Amino acid sequence: MSKDKSRNGSRQRIVLHPCFLVAYLYQRGLESGKWTTQADASRALKVSQTNLSVALRMGSLPAELMGMFADISQVTAHTVRVIRGVIAQEGQEAVLKRIRPHITAGGKLPAKAVLALVKGRMSNSAKAVSAARRDRFIHRSPDLPMSISNRYHQGIVNGEWTSYSACSRALRIPRRNISDAVSIGQLPLAVRSLFSGSKLTFAVGRKLLAIARVVTNSTLIKRSNDISYLAESYTSGQLLRELNGESLPPGAHITRLRIRKGRGAGQLIIECNHPDFLLRYRRDMETALNQVVKRIAEAEGRRKEFALYRTFL
Numbered sequence: 001m002s003k004d005k006s007r008n009g010s011r012q013r014i015v016l017h018p019c020f021l022v023a024y025l026y027q028r029g030l031e032s033g034k035w036t037t038q039a040d041a042s043r044a045l046k047v048s049q050t051n052l053s054v055a056l057r058m059g060s061l062p063a064e065l066m067g068m069f070a071d072i073s074q075v076t077a078h079t080v081r082v083i084r085g086v087i088a089q090e091g092q093e094a095v096l097k098r099i100r101p102h103i104t105a106g107g108k109l110p111a112k113a114v115l116a117l118v119k120g121r122m123s124n125s126a127k128a129v130s131a132a133r134r135d136r137f138i139h140r141s142p143d144l145p146m147s148i149s150n151r152y153h154q155g156i157v158n159g160e161w162t163s164y165s166a167c168s169r170a171l172r173i174p175r176r177n178i179s180d181a182v183s184i185g186q187l188p189l190a191v192r193s194l195f196s197g198s199k200l201t202f203a204v205g206r207k208l209l210a211i212a213r214v215v216t217n218s219t220l221i222k223r224s225n226d227i228s229y230l231a232e233s234y235t236s237g238q239l240l241r242e243l244n245g246e247s248l249p250p251g252a253h254i255t256r257l258r259i260r261k262g263r264g265a266g267q268l269i270i271e272c273n274h275p276d277f278l279l280r281y282r283r284d285m286e287t288a289l290n291q292v293v294k295r296i297a298e299a300e301g302r303r304k305e306f307a308l309y310r311t312f313l
Contacts, residue, residue, distance in 0.1 A: 017047055018073040019055035019080055026052065051077040057084065062096060064103055065118070074111035086118050112166075113159030141198060145177075145205045149185030152178055177202065183209055188217060190224040194231045194239050204236050211244050 026041050035041045038056075042049045054077040058066075061083060069075055087095050099117050102109070109117065141147060152167050161167045164182075168175040184192075184205035191212075195204060212220060220243060227234070227242045234242070258271045268289060 017045075017051065017055070017076065019058040019075050019077060020072050022047055022052060022055040023058060026056065054080050061087075062092065064096060065099060065114075068099065068103060068109055068114050068117075070108035070110055076111075079111055079115060082115055083118055110159035112162050113157070116156050116159070116162045119162070144198065144200065145181040145184040145202055146192070146200060148173065148178060148181035152182055153185075180206060180209070187212060188221050188224070190221045190228070191243070194224055194228065194243075195236060196231070199236050201236075204240065207240050208243070211240070215243075215245070 022045060025045055026038075029035050029041055029044065035044060038049055038052055041047075042052045045052070047055075058075065058080050061080065065083070066072070066075075083095075095118055098120060102117060142151075148171075151171065152164075155161050155167055155170070161170055164175050164178045167173075167178050171178075180202060184200070184202075187205075187208055191208060192200060215223075223243050223245070227239065230242075231239065260269050260271070261267070262269045270285070
């Protein structure tokens with residue numbers, strides 16, 4: 001197993017030796033007297049002493065775990081090193097408890113999928129994929145955060161990658177975008193459902209993440225539920241302001257509100273004690289006032305028509 005790695009314009013070939021093969025050759029050479037130390041064996045096998053040592057430790061891994069690999073030749077020194085690191089950090093029993101449902105199912109997995117399972121990413125991604133299937137919103141554009149998040153989790157489940165970096169290389173998407181997309185996908189459903197279709201872009205999603213860093217989840221969900229009926233009529237900017245608690249200035253109330261006619265035709269002047277706050281809603285107020293004026297004009301027109309009709313009776 002090998003791969004090419006580019007460094008300073010030149011390509012360097014890196015050979016990834018399967019651990020079982022290295023361990024087997026080492027044992028055969030030891031028994032036949034070809035070498036007596038790991039240093040001699042590493043030179044003869046053209047394997048670093050570190051990788052040789054890691055390969056020999058593969059035998060100490062739980063047999064249940066090793067039985068999950070679809071192809072034992074995919075188990076490299078990196079694979080063993082990662083598994084041993086997780087076991088050292090969380091304990092062997094915790095890791096076995098995590099993977100036992102998959103062992104019971106009897107399925108064989110690629111090495112990347114086994115690593116994701118050992119590290120606990122498989123279960124999280126499986127839940128995310130299942131939730132995406134139940135999601136009532138269809139994410140049409142592959143560039144939207146939710147589409148990228150779903151693709152990332154699907155790749156974890158399928159064993160295509162186990163990290164943001166590997167996903168970034170495979171999909172040719174910046175790592176930051178993948179990381180942000182996954183974080184956006186982890187926001188409460190009540191929040192995400194406010195931004196249907198193409199509204200939930202990276203720009204909007206990152207602002208939501210910024211709000212989520214300073215507002216508790218329960219508060220964010222409550223605010224989302226309070227304005228859910230307005231989601232279709234509100235713009236993304238309005239929804240973000242509502243979620244951020246900007247609907248009223250802290251400790252202030254709109255008072256002394258007065259609307260008077262301006263100099264020009266169709267102009268109205270709105271006076272209050274917080275004009276800077278109302279200024280951000282000027283377009284919404286203009287639209288609302290225009291609708292009111294239109295309805296008044298229509299009602300006046302109907303009244304005149306009715307009056308004219310009565311003159312002929």
